[in-house]
Amino acid sequence: MKFKQIHFIINPASGKEEPILSYINKVLDGSGIGWDISVTKRNTSAGSIAKALVGKSQLVAVYGGDGCVTEVAAALHGTTTPMAIIPGGTANVMAKELNIPQETTLALELLKNNTGKLNAVDMGMMNGKPFLLRVNCGIMADMVLQADRELKDNIGQLAYGITAIKTINEAEPVKYQLEIDDQVIEEEAVSLTVTNSGNIGIGDFTLQPGISITDGLLDVILLKDNSFTSILKIAGSALLQNKTDAVRHWQCRRVVIRTKADQKFICDDFEQQAKKIEIEVIPASINILVPRNES
Structure with a gap:
């Protein structure tokens, strides 16, 4: 174009x-x-x-x-x-x-x-504010919040992996009430992500198989515990791109997250705090230039 x-x-x-x-x-x-x-x-x-x-x-x-x-x-x-x-x-x-x-x-x-074309990609709306990537609570948020700037400058995205080891060990479960479209669920989890994008920034690895930025849906991914077995299963899932029972995964157009107390979370790269988070998908919200061979 x-x-x-x-x-x-x-x-x-x-x-x-x-x-x-x-x-x-x-x-x-x-x-x-x-x-x-x-x-x-x-x-x-x-x-x-x-x-x-x-x-x-x-x-x-x-x-x-x-x-x-x-x-x-x-x-x-x-x-x-x-x-x-x-x-x-x-x-x-x-x-x-x-x-x-x-x-x-x-x-x-x-x-x-x-060699380029414009693709209409989805975005999300979180408490009335647009976002492109995802909303992270728990481990995934702490990994970003606690990553050392100097370490990121020196070793790049590997800094997040180093920080993740610390946050996983220190993670405490939080009780969430989730309203996923018309379904109400209560779960304790050490990590909760509502994502529009699957890629995690390391190679071609994605959070879970089947996540698309153009399907008009959000993906809700919940990790119940930080046991060594669960972490191994998640790593294997990302590497092999298969499903795992270590996480729960839903697709929806709207999700409401409630907690008893305010929780710190990351919306895209920005820290926020709330005890109620309302999120909905905005399909085909923005046109982005991509390689012509990209579907």
């Missing part, structure tokens, strides 16, 4: 350290594509920049990590302004989910060649 004008949103604090402006200039030079850039700052977020570009740019391309990507998606959802992702972070979950090349110059090539 050919674009005549592109606006880049660049996060200079993203995980990669590379000459992104040089790459953009080199790839787009002579293409006939006009382009401009905005840079995120302490008081200028990617989301606020993207919101101001709605209807004013043919394509908004974001260079940064998943936090930056999800901010832009939240600003553009429900509009006709599409986005492109140039992976620049530590995990780059959404880029991997959509098979966008991890190498910067190859991702940029999608912007100028007839």
Whole structure:
């Protein structure tokens, strides 16, 4: 798909350290594509920049990590302004989910060649706020919240694995009341995830088989305990992409999570706290540029 004008949103604090402006200039030079850039700052977020570009740019391309990507998606959802992702972070979950090349110059090539197409992907709405990836409670939230920034800078996404070992050992079960579509369930769990995306940011591994970002459904994944056997089963499930009895898995259009006390959780990359979380899927909410061979 050919674009005549592109606006880049660049996060200079993203995980990669590379000459992104040089790459953009080199790839787009002579293409006939006009382009401009905005840079995120302490008081200028990617989301606020993207919101101001709605209807004013043919394509908004974001260079940064998943936090930056999800901010832009939240600003553009429900509009006709599409986005492109140039992976620049530590995990780059959404880029991997959509098979966008991890190498910067190859991702940029999608912007100028007839090798890209726009895919309408789902988003979620959490307590009235849009999200792209997932809502994590328990172990999965603690893994992100407690990950050391310096460690992430030094070893990348492996930092999350190191943090996960600690959070798994320290995890205490929480009693959840779940309203999944019309079904009410009460469960104790050490981890609860409501996800729109399956990829976990490590290779092609996904949380559970069958999760799709274009099926108009959310996936609810619950881990009841942190026993060694359960963790082994989950690791095997991710590796072999098969089902396991160590987790419960539902698909739905709407889920309400209730706890007796406020719980910290992560919505995309952002920490929040509540004792009631209402989540619903918003099908085909945003158009994202993907490789043409991506279904």
